[in-house]
Amino acid sequence: MRVERRKNFLINFFYFALILGLAYIGIKYLVPALLPFVIGLVIAVIFKGPADKLAKLTGIKRSYIAIIMLFVFYAIFAGVVVLVGAQLTSLIQGTVSKIPGFYTDTIEPLLIDLTDKFFVNFPQFEYYIDDILDSVSDSVYTFLTNLSTSLVSGAALLATKIPSLLINSVFTIVSSFFFTIDYHDFTEFVFRQLPEKTAIQARGIKENVILTLWKYLKSYVFLMSITFIELTIGMVILGIGNPLAVGAIISIIDVLPVLGTGTVLIPWAIIGFIFNDLKIGIGMLLLYIIITAVRQTLEPRVIGKQIGLHPIATLISIFVGGQLFGIVGIFLVPITLTVVKQMNDEGVIHLFK
Numbered sequence: 001m002r003v004e005r006r007k008n009f010l011i012n013f014f015y016f017a018l019i020l021g022l023a024y025i026g027i028k029y030l031v032p033a034l035l036p037f038v039i040g041l042v043i044a045v046i047f048k049g050p051a052d053k054l055a056k057l058t059g060i061k062r063s064y065i066a067i068i069m070l071f072v073f074y075a076i077f078a079g080v081v082v083l084v085g086a087q088l089t090s091l092i093q094g095t096v097s098k099i100p101g102f103y104t105d106t107i108e109p110l111l112i113d114l115t116d117k118f119f120v121n122f123p124q125f126e127y128y129i130d131d132i133l134d135s136v137s138d139s140v141y142t143f144l145t146n147l148s149t150s151l152v153s154g155a156a157l158l159a160t161k162i163p164s165l166l167i168n169s170v171f172t173i174v175s176s177f178f179f180t181i182d183y184h185d186f187t188e189f190v191f192r193q194l195p196e197k198t199a200i201q202a203r204g205i206k207e208n209v210i211l212t213l214w215k216y217l218k219s220y221v222f223l224m225s226i227t228f229i230e231l232t233i234g235m236v237i238l239g240i241g242n243p244l245a246v247g248a249i250i251s252i253i254d255v256l257p258v259l260g261t262g263t264v265l266i267p268w269a270i271i272g273f274i275f276n277d278l279k280i281g282i283g284m285l286l287l288y289i290i291i292t293a294v295r296q297t298l299e300p301r302v303i304g305k306q307i308g309l310h311p312i313a314t315l316i317s318i319f320v321g322g323q324l325f326g327i328v329g330i331f332l333v334p335i336t337l338t339v340v341k342q343m344n345d346e347g348v349i350h351l352f353k
Contacts (some may be wrong), residue, residue, distance in 0.1 A: 028324075028325060031325075031332075035168070036168045036169075036171035036172040036175060037171070037172075037175045039172045039176070040171075040172050040173075040174075040175030040176035040178075040179050041175070041176075041179050042213065043070075043073075043172075043176040043179070043180065044176055044179035044180040044183050045183075045209075045210055045213055046213065046214070046217065047066065047069055047070065047073070047180050048180070048183050048210070049210075049214070050069065051065050051066045051069060051180065051183075054069075062181075063181045066177075066180040066181050066183075067177065067181065069180075070176060070177055070180060074173060080249075080252060083245075083249060187206065190202075191203060205339060208338075208339045209335065209339055212335050212338045212339060213335065216303065216331070216334075216335065219302050219303045220255055222302060223255075223295065223298060223299060223302060224251050224252070224254065224255055225251075226294065226295075226298065227250075227251040227254045227261065227291055227294075227295065228247050228248060228251035229247075230287070230290065230291050230294065231243075231246070231247035231250050231251055231261075231287070231291070232244055232247035234247075234283065234287040234290075235247055237283070238279065238280060238283045238284070238287075239279075249264075250264050250265070254291070254295070260292075261288055261291050261292070262288055262292070265284045265285075265287060265288040265291075266284075266285075266288060268280065268284045269281050269282075269283075269284035269285040269288070272284060299314075299318075300312070300314045300315040300318070303318075303334065313337065314334055317333045317334040317337045318330055318333070318334055320333060321333030321334065
């Protein structure tokens with residue numbers, strides 16, 4: 001009896017180890033290679049429910065509804081991207097053009113004033129201080145010049161990646177249309193290739209995945225709304241023009257794991273300090289700290305509550321996913337863990353009690 005239990009344990013262990021190994025390889029290598037199609041399928045899953053309901057309510061053919069919905073979605077998305085891109089480009093261009101002038105108009109006169117006052121009190125050190133200040137002045141000017149050059153070079157490097165980004169975007173958009181229009185035909189074809197029992201389990205997994213994605217979407221919309229409110233209030237207090245538009249743009253950027261609010265607020269704070277605007281510098285820094293603290297506190301709880309995971313499990317899955325698979329893993333690992341938990345609760349699998 002004991003030998004049989006050990007045998008079953010080893011079989012189950014190696015079975016799940018094989019599944020985890022294949023999942024790791026798939027997420028690490030296959031998903032990035034097919035990322036435009038994966039994103040297209042995710043978009044189709046998101047719009048599947050609304051398209052079905054609208055087609056049923058209006059009596060209009062589902063494919064027409066799907067096409068209209070996607071056109072509206074991409075029009076809004078393109079508008080947001082253009083608006084964000086224009087704001088960031090304007091900010092970078094203004095900063096780069098002002099850096100050399102900031103040195104000659106602010107730093108250099110300040111250094112001269114400080115040295116003059118020092119020489120009045122300590123004339124015996126004039127010769128040594130002159131050499132030191134000349135060296136410091138040259139170093140500061142070189143640093144600022146190199147910073148301007150680096151920003152321009154970074155923009156040029158980013159520009160070289162635009163063709164690849166455009167190609168991937170085209171494949172994503174086209175595949176999302178095909179997946180959304182023929183969603184039911186596509187999924188039925190896949191299920192017909194499976195044995196009957198496996199197909200039933202696969203349908204259950206599909207429904208769990210769709211439900212989890214929908215809950216994830218609601219969670220991040222809620223988090224984005226909280227960030228938008230915080231940003232809008234902060235921009236109003238700091239006297240920034242168009243606080244609603246600025247708050248909306250930064251809150252959208254905050255959803256993206258690689259970017260976040262720090263991509264905008266930290267450079268903004270640095271620029272404020274550089275141009276001696278302490279209100280903007282300190283204000284943007286405090287706003288970033290507050291938003292980050294609130295986000296880090298709420299994210300595990302909100303997502304965990306929506307998808308049915310304990311906040312600790314959610315936090316661990318987000319961290320492990322990011323460490324193992326990067327951006328994709330931050331979303332994919334918690335979703336996978338949720339689906340596994342739901343399947344275990346429904347008795348499809350038996351991993352834990």
